Amino acid sequence: PLKPEITVSYIAVATIFFNSGLSLKTEELTSALVHIKLHLFIQIFTLAFFPAAIWLFLQLLSITPINEWLLKGLQTVGCMPPPVSSAVILTKAVGGNEAAAIFNSAFGSFLVSKHDLIYLL
DSSP states (O other): OHHHIIIIIIIIIIHHHHHHHHTTTTHHHHHHOOOOOHHHHHIIIIIIHHHHHHHHHHHHHHTTTTTTHHHHHHHHHHTTTTTHHHHHHHHHHHTTHHHHHHHHHHHHHHOHHHHHHHHHH
């Protein structure tokens, strides 16, 4: 009855980012939204460059005796955005731009749904 494909994919992710956003000042969040070049770089790196680099690496690994299903699993993980909270936690730990990390984590998580992931593969 909980429909985990909805509750986990959308409601849980939204709740985590809502709680993270509560710790920010409104000025920090609005100032982070205007850094379009930063957001484009992060999204392109996360959703295009990194999967392409993983694909090239997997092409090299495919000539080794590594199990085919392990390679498919690595390809799947390489196409996924970073985990929901790890980017925010690590950014906060080193004193980085937490508002930009929250925005990009949330945007990347909502941008890549499980249907898009299947399409990418």
